[in-house]
Amino acid sequence: MxxxxxxxxxxxxxxxxxxxxxxxxxxxxxxxxxxxxxxxxxxxxxWIHPSGVRILKSLSLGDLEALVETGPKRGFVVHPDDGSDPIVLPYPDGMTAASFxxxxxxxxxxxxxxxxxxxxxxxxxxxxxxxxxxxxxxxxxxxxxxxxxxxxxxxxxxxxxxxxxxxxxxxSVGISFMGGIVLNDVDLPVEGYGHVMSGGPGPIMIYRIGANKVRMCLDIPTSATSLRRDPEALYDAVAPGLPTTMAKALAVSLKARKPAWMETRFxxxxxxxxxxxxxxxxxxxxxxxxxxxxxxxxxxxxxxxxxxxxxxxxxxxxxxAVRVPEMLSNALYQVFSDNRYDAVAIRRSMYDVWRTDAAERHRTMGLLAATDLRGRSFATSFFRIGFKAARKTVGSQAREGRWRRVRHSLSRFVSWSTWPLAGLLPGYRKIPAHLTAPRVGRPG
Ligand SMILES: Cc1cc2nc3c(=O)[nH]c(=O)nc-3n(C[C@H](O)[C@H](O)[C@H](O)COP(=O)(O)OP(=O)(O)OC[C@H]3O[C@@H](n4cnc5c(N)ncnc54)[C@H](O)[C@@H]3O)c2cc1C
Structure with missing residues (x-):
């Protein structure tokens, strides 16, 4: 040597x-x-976003995509926890990701x-x-x-x-635990996309990593040790949020093997x-x-x-370069994992905006793909979604004359407004308080 x-x-x-x-x-x-x-x-x-795939290609490693023979990945499908139809979010301009x-x-x-x-x-x-x-x-x-x-x-x-x-x-601070488990012989609800579900103990991600292998990632709060130890309890907690075919495949996999648990950190x-x-x-x-x-x-x-x-x-x-992807990760995790009424309202407003506005879908996926690194884009998206959620929630409480609730809601939505503000302030970085606070359970 x-x-x-x-x-x-x-x-x-x-x-x-x-x-x-x-x-x-x-x-x-x-x-x-x-x-x-x-x-x-x-x-x-x-999962490697288009920004990463571009760099792999520049290192003459673009052919790695052939490793899994499952073709390019075109974006994400979000499955709302309010029972409404899934929302397809393609990457902008035909860009593609890879998963291995x-x-x-x-x-x-x-x-x-x-x-x-x-x-x-x-x-x-x-x-x-x-x-x-x-x-x-x-x-x-x-x-x-x-x-x-x-x-x-x-x-x-x-x-x-x-x-x-x-x-x-x-x-670094611990955020949660994520369990990875492979599902065999199962079709994704839409092939060629990653899938995201929310509303259970934490967000769930599902994507294909091989001709006969689908990865399911189950996020749970750090405190939920019983879900890590007991596959049946885990199944009962996450299955209601899954499409039926995925829930069945998870039940089969959990009988054969335990999920591999990893701590997630920020x-x-x-x-x-x-x-x-x-x-x-x-x-x-x-x-x-x-x-x-x-x-x-x-x-x-x-x-x-x-x-x-x-x-x-x-x-x-x-x-x-990394300020916006880092903020996006923290903000989206908060929106997808928090089950307090204000977070649920923001989540639903996000679904509405994505469902009805192609430009917003485009902007979100540019941010996620890390091809749009502008704080202004992050701030605009977050502000629109948050403002709509606040107007709807506070408006209905005001019509019902629930003024104490109105005051509480306003203070909650003001605290969410730090995200769009952070997008506009160069150099602004903070560890969001929710990452260290205990997770609040599902809405009643
Ligand atoms: C559950 C989970 C799911 C994730 N999913 C995704 C995803 O889908 N997409 C994505 O982009 N990212 C994802 N990530 C993050 C991703 O795994 C990391 O960003 C990535 O692995 C970082 O790569 P790395 O090479 O910097 O570090 P690592 O992958 O941690 O590799 C570090 C290497 O250094 C070696 N090493 C350590 N100390 C020494 C030493 N003293 N001397 C010599 N060698 C040493 C280690 O053995 C190891 O092989 C996920 C993370 C987790 C925990």
């Missing part, structure tokens, strides 16, 4: 592999280290990276220190080996050890590294998987890092 690489990439998850491939294709020699190759077997990112089985995606990316002549892939190998000189411990021999690289790219995921070694705080994306150590992917920050944006943001990090003149330029570019 070579010594004195141009770049050392720490972590061979999806983003570390993409970073290694991108640097190698630009002519650099790369050392790619992976501490635990089996981490790819956990349940994690599988996480472990198949990461295994293939590692294989592609290891096959490139510019990359030395070492696994298992764990970065253990950055000073006085960076070093890793090689898993098999236990030997500590010094890293002689001009630049270090840390793609070691959320709870990044490199972040800690740089003295950067882990400010870490705002502000720190991009120090000196010659750059952070990319979840090492920078992470959001709830509902908007499935983690891999696409990580790929945007890789693209920006290669494109930037120095570390400050990289951080500046990305802080500006």
């Amino acid at each position: 070579r010594t004195g690489h141009d770049v050392a990439v720490i972590g061979a998850g999806p983003i570390g592999c993409a970073a290694a491939i991108a640097f190698a294709r630009s002519g650099a020699t790369v050392l790619l280290l992976e501490s635990n190759p089996r981490t790819s077997e956990r349940f994690a990112g599988e 089985d996480h472990s198949e995606l990461v295994s293939e990316l590692r294989r592609r990276a290891a096959a490139l002549p510019g990359i030395d892939y070492v696994a298992p190998a764990r970065l253990t220190k950055l000073s006085p000189a960076p070093a890793y411990v090689e898993g098999e021999s236990g030997a500590e080996i010094r890293i002689e690289a001009k630049q270090i790219v840390a793609a070691d995921g959320r709870r990044s050890g490199t972040r800690r070694l740089l003295g950067l705080a882990d400010g 870490q705002t994306r502000t720190e991009y590294g120090r000196g010659n150590v750059a952070l990319v992917g979840d090492a920078v920050g992470c959001t709830h998987p509902l908007t499935a944006i983690g891999i696409s943001l990580g790929l945007m990090d890789v693209e920006a890092l290669l494109d930037s003149v120095d570390a400050a330029d990289y951080a500046r570019q990305q802080r500006a």
Whole structure:
């Protein structure tokens, strides 16, 4: 193996592999280290938005879509919890996403990276220190080996050890738990789309990851330990919100296997590294998987890092680029998971607006795809939806003369207005209070 690489990439998850491939294709020699190759077997990112697919294509990885033989994904279908008809939300301008089985995606990316002549892939190998000189411990021999690289790219995921070694705080907060389970021999309500349902203990996402494999993602509050332990209780809690065929397929799968549970976390994306150590992917920050944006943001990090003149330029570019996707993720999760009357009113208003207004569908999907990164777009959408919800709720309470309720509703909707305001204020970032507050149950 070579010594004195141009770049050392720490972590061979999806983003570390993409970073290694991108640097190698630009002519650099790369050392790619992976501490635990089996981490790819956990349940994690599988849906890649058009912004991420574009970057994969630019790295000559566009043919990865063939991995699942299920074709391009055209957008999402939202199944309202008020029993009304599903709403189809296509990506704008014919753009498409891709979805994979996480472990198949990461295994293939590692294989592609290891096959490139510019990359030395070492696994298992764990970065253990950055000073006085960076070093890793090689898993098999236990030997500590010094890293002689001009630049270090840390793609070691959320709870990044490199972040800690740089003295950067882990400010992440737990949001919920998400269980992933595979359903076999089942058709999606509409093929070629991801599906989102709400109204149960948390939002549910369903998408195809293989010719005979559909992934169901079940989000539940952190406090609902019984739902994680007891498959029957889980089924009873989520099945009422599912189309009948999906509920039947879930019952069959739950008899055969347990869901793979992962904690979901939020870490705002502000720190991009120090000196010659750059952070990319979840090492920078992470959001709830509902908007499935983690891999696409990580790929945007890789693209920006290669494109930037120095570390400050990289951080500046990305802080500006990721603000809206990060806010969208938090705001949508709040709208889909909160079951208080004001959140339900906003959810229903969102369904109405999507159902009746093609321009709003277009704008929402541009924001979700991370092809529209403008705070103004986010603010306009959120304001319209929130204002309609407030007018309808407060109006009917006022007509009934329920003035105490009117006062309460006004204060609730004013608190929601921080979202559109945040969209308009460059640099505004906050951890929404609801992420740390206990989740409120279904409306009575
Ligand atoms: C339940 C769930 C569902 C999700 N669904 C989606 C989705 O559909 N779409 C989407 O875009 N995102 C999704 N995400 C987010 C997505 O999984 C992450 O954004 C993505 O995996 C980040 O990739 P990464 O390479 O930065 O980090 P990781 O995938 O965490 O990879 C980090 C790698 O670094 C290795 N490592 C750690 N420490 C060291 C060390 N000291 N030395 C060497 N190697 C080290 C680890 O073993 C690991 O292989 C989901 C997340 C969760 C939890």
